Amino acid sequence: MRILHTSDWHIGRSFHGHATLDALRGVLEALTAQVRENEVDLVIVAGDIFDSATPAAACYTLLTDTLVALRETGARVVVTSGNHDSAARLGFQSALLREGIWVLTDPRAVGIPLTLEDEHGPVHIYGIPYLEPAIVRHTWRGVELRTQAQALTHAMELVRADLGARSGRSIAIAHCFAAGVEATPHLERDIQQGGLDVVPLSAFDGMDYVALGHIHGRQRLAEGVRYAGAPLHYSFGEERKPRGSWLVELDAAGLGSVEWLELPVPRPLVTLTATLAELLEDARFADAEQSWVRARYTDAAPQSDPMRRLQARFGWCAQVAHAPDVRHVPAEQTYAGRVRETRNDAELVDAFLVHVRNGVGANDAERELIGDVLDEKVVAEVTA
Structure with missing residues (x-):
């Protein structure tokens, strides 16, 4: 039988x-x-x-x-x-x-x-x-x-x-x-x-x-x-x-x-791991464009609206997770302690970013933007 x-x-x-x-x-x-x-x-x-x-x-x-x-x-x-x-x-x-x-x-x-x-x-x-x-x-x-x-x-x-x-x-x-x-x-x-x-x-x-x-x-x-x-x-x-x-x-x-x-698999499952920019642009992921995708982007800081951006390329992207390559080991000093040690507003903002972005402070472009915003704040206060 x-x-x-x-x-x-x-x-x-x-x-x-x-x-x-x-x-x-x-x-x-x-x-x-x-x-x-x-x-x-x-x-x-x-x-x-x-x-x-x-x-x-x-x-x-x-x-x-x-x-x-x-x-x-x-x-x-x-x-x-x-x-x-x-x-x-x-x-x-x-x-x-x-x-x-x-x-x-x-x-x-x-x-x-x-x-x-x-x-x-x-x-x-x-x-x-x-x-x-x-x-x-x-x-x-x-x-x-x-x-x-x-x-x-x-x-x-x-x-x-x-x-x-x-x-x-x-x-x-x-x-x-x-x-x-x-x-x-x-x-x-x-x-x-x-x-x-x-x-x-x-x-x-x-x-x-x-x-x-x-x-x-x-x-x-x-x-x-x-x-x-x-x-x-x-x-x-x-x-x-x-x-x-x-x-x-x-x-x-x-x-x-x-x-x-x-049995046939109607739509294969794949897990992709890379930076968000690589996931969005790199040709090595082209074969996954018709698959169910679980994306793990490794950028140091969380990125804005990753699911929508990924689905523009991977129409069947079903899951996104932020998985940075290196995880920050929390320092013994508390966030409140770091704030107390800041000497100016720029350092205060940077301390906040370190706290909320897994140990990653501002990059060069962000520091420039923060500086511009703080300068405008000073001008506004002077002319008020």
Whole structure:
């Protein structure tokens, strides 16, 4: 059986205020083409289908179009809910979906497999929706379920108990933060604040393949335990992480092979670091003019209106930060002390600039301008 493992579509998510729906549609069309070209038997989408519990109507349209297109390739499709999804909203139409598409969102069904057949016999697929401890403790009474790790560990115990009474190969699908994973800074939510505490890798023992979701970059935790990541870049922290999915082959004995299939990147992400003048004029940055740009300008002092000026060249500049090459080490003397030691107005202005510009005083042109202004002030006072 040939399986394509994808996850974290986050339909409806924006990128620094820009809609991503059209870009995601193109990527999912490419994924559908890969399913057809590789004669995939089963597509697994491991949670976070939507980015919000209340997605807009256009998000439902994209999901429906994609599921239908995947099914038309001949593949079956299994979808589970993640922590961003509303299980009720994602699953409400599951009974209306065409044959061969399953949306699994009910924790009461954990441990009940979807069984498919190939030439080697049965393959049991256990879809585990995101398990919120406060909710599932009412489903599984008598079990301590204070954390998501406890909830998922219990779910996998139910899976293994069922699997022990069956013959055949097995796949588990879960949406969690598994031990040993490397998260994307500032993207995957804090493992406690986001409700996704660490799940031990041993929780998934006994399965031929475990398709995980939640982490936006591909990860291999064990040969048969993997994250596929998101199909689009949703953060500059993902800049160097490839986009794609895992093509998994189950043979008669279990896991046969796993291959990475690259997906197209509609608009690459780049981080540019230089002075603002270089960013605006230097030819070496020409290749970035059609990319998503995170600019870090290294001028000693902050520059005026850098975003507007950069977007005149880089129309997709989404983030600007002032990152001077040399950071001033504050002197022991306080600002008030430096002010007291100034001997004239020019030195007073310079002391102020040093204070507010990270240790950088007036340059020659600024000193000349300050001198002119102060001279005009003196003339005005004399003639008043």
